[in-house]
Amino acid sequence: MSYPSLHNNSFIKALLRQPTLHTPVWLMGQAGHPLPEYRLLRAKAGCYLSLLKQPDYTTEATLQPFRYLSLDAAVVTTDILTLADAMGLGLYFVHGETPRLRYPLRDEKAIQRLRVPDPRAQEYLYQSVAQSRRALEGKVPLIGVAGNPWSLACYMVEGGPPGDFQLIKRMLYRRPELLHRLLLTTSQAVAASLNAQIESGAQAVMLLDPFAGALANGMYQRFSLFYAREVLARLHKSQHGHRVPSILYTRGASQWLVETAQSGADCLGLDASYDLGMARQLVGNTVALQGNLDPAVLLGDEACIRRGVQRTLQAFGPACAGTGHVFNLGQDILPSTPPQALAVVVDAVHAYSQVKGGVHA
Template sequence: MSLHTTTLIKALLRQPTAHTPVWLMRQAGRYLPEYRELRARAGSFLNLAKTPDYATEATLQPMRRFNLDAAIVFSDILTVPDAMGLGLYFGTGEGPRFRHPLRDEQAIKRLRVPEPESLDYLYQTVAQARRALDPKAALIGFAGSPWTLACYMVEGGPPGDFQLIKKMLYRRPELLQRILQVTSQAVAASLNAQIESGAQALMIFDTWGGALADGAYQRFSLFYMREVLARLHKTHHGQRVPSIIYTPGGSPWLGEMADSGADALSLDSACNLGMARQLVGHSVALQGNLDPSVLLGDEACIRREVQRTLQAFGPPAAGFGHVFNLGQGISPATSPEAVATLVEAVHELSRVRGGAYA
C-alpha cells in the first residue's frame, strides 16, 4: 500500500482526507490494563523499552483496542543520551536519572554521537511494529529535541528549576552549544534509522522548550531542531516522510516554528487552535489539542469537546491539514472506554462536518 493512502500522512501533508485522523500522545501507557500487565512481566520500564518484543507489544496494544489512525513507537526520549554513555536508570519514585551527567568541560568535550548498534533494539522495535500494523495505520517514530535532552543530560534527571543548565546557558554558552551540536547529530541519526526501519512520520518532542525565554528559545532550542530537520531523510522509497515538532508552551513562537522545516506543529491545550491556523496559514499542518482532562468527563462531555476542537480548527480549505490529538499525554486515570468514545467521535463528527473532506 502506498504511504500516501494513510489518512495521517495525507493530513500531515495537508492533503484532503475522508475524516480527521486521530492518535494520542502516550496512547500506549498505564491507563490500559494490558499495558500494566506487560510492564509487570517486563520487570522494569527500561527492560520493557529495550526488549523489542515487549516494546512492539506495547506499541500495538492501543491499536487493537481503538480505531486509531496511527501508532507511535514505544520507547523513551532518553534512549539517545543513554546510548551516548550517560547511564540511564530509573530511581524508585524519582523518574529517569543519569549516572554520568555532563557537569564538567572535559566530559562535554568527550561527548560523541553513539554508534548505530547502540540503539539497535529501538530499530528492531520499529521494524517489528511496522510489519505487524495494518497498512492503513501509519507508524510514527520520535525523539526528544536537543534542548530537552540537554536538560536531562546536564541536570542528571528531570530539570526541576533548570538551575544547572540555565547557569551553563548564561555563563558558558559555548559548552551548552557543544552539547546541543553533538546531540542534534545523534537525534537526526536516530530518526533517520527509524525511517529506514519503517517509521512513516516523525515527531520531535521539545518538552522543555517552553521553559526558555524569548531569544533563548530561538537560539538554544529552535535552532537545533532546525538542524535536526535539515538532516532528516525527506523521502523513503519515493514517499514523503513528514515531520512534527511539539513545544508545550511554545505558542509565542508559532510563526517561527512554522518556518523550521517541519511539516506540522503539535499544539498544547492552552493554544487557540483557530488562531494558530490563521497565524501559520497554509504553511504547515496542525496537530492537537484537546485537554487530556476532558477524558475524565462523561460521554456527552467528550463528544461536545471533540466537536468544539474540530470547530475551532475550522472547515476544510485550501492547504488545510488537521490531526486530532491531545494537548499533552493521556493521564493514567483515564478509562479505556473514554478513549474509545473520543476516537469514534472524532471520526464521526469530522465526517459530518465536512463532506468537503472526501
C-alpha cells in the same frame, strides 16, 4: 525491505496538508499505558527500561492501543532518553517511569567527551520499529520519535526532570559556548536516530520539545529552535518513494508559533494552551497542526469528552479543506485516564469530522 501498501493514509495526507475524509487521530503519551493489557506486559517485562529494550515487548506495547482504538496512526513505544543512554549517560527509572541519568553532564570534560553513539547502541529501537511496521500490516502508518536537542540537554545536565532548570540555565548564561557544543553533538545524534528509524520503517517522525517554554525570548530561538532546524534539515525526506513527513511538538512556546512554523517541520504539535483557530490563522497554509485537546478532559464523563472534541474540531475547521489537522491531545495522557475515555475520543473525532459532500457530517 518491502512492506504492504498503506491502507489508511489519512494521517500522512493531513501532515502534508492534503484533503481527508475525516480528521485523523492518534494520542500522545503512549495511549496503551492506561490499558490493563499494558500493565500485564509491563509486569512481565520486569521494569520499564527492560520493556523498552526488548523489541518483542515494545512491539506489543505499540500495537496494543491500535487494537483497542480505531487510531489513524501508531507510535513506536520508546522514551526520548534512550538516546542519552546510548550516549553513555546511564538511563534508569524510579517510581515507575520517572527517568534519571547516572552520569549527568556537569563539567566541560564530560561534554567534550560526548559523541554521537554507534547505531548499535539503539539497535533494539530500530528492531522495534521494523517489527512494529511489519505487525501493522499496512493498516496505519508508524511514527518514529526523538527528543529535540534542547529538551534532551535539560535532562542530560540536570540528571532527571529539570524542575527549576537551574543547572542548564546556569550553563546557558555562564558558558553558552559549552551548551552550544552539547546541543550540536546532540542534534547530530537525534538526526541519526530518526534517520535510522526511517530506514527501519517509520513513515513519519516526531521531534518532542516539552521544555521549550522554559526559555526566555531570544534564548528559545538560539538554543531550541535553531537546533530543531538542524535536526529537521538532516532528516531523510522519503522512504521507497514515499514522503516521510515530520512533526515538531513544542510545549509552552505559543508566543513563537510563527517562527516555529519556519522550522522545516511539516506539522506543528500544539499544547492545550493554544487557541487552535488563531494558530491556524497565524500559520496559514505553511504547516499542518496537531492537537490540542486538554488531556484532563478525558477525566470527565462521556458528554464532557464529546463536547471537548467537538470544540477542538470546530476551532480548526473542516478536514476536507486540506489545511492539515491531526487530532491529538495537547500533552501526554494522564495516568489516571480510564481506558474507555480513549475510545470515546477516537469515536467522537471520526464521527464529528467525517466529511459528506465537502462539509462536516
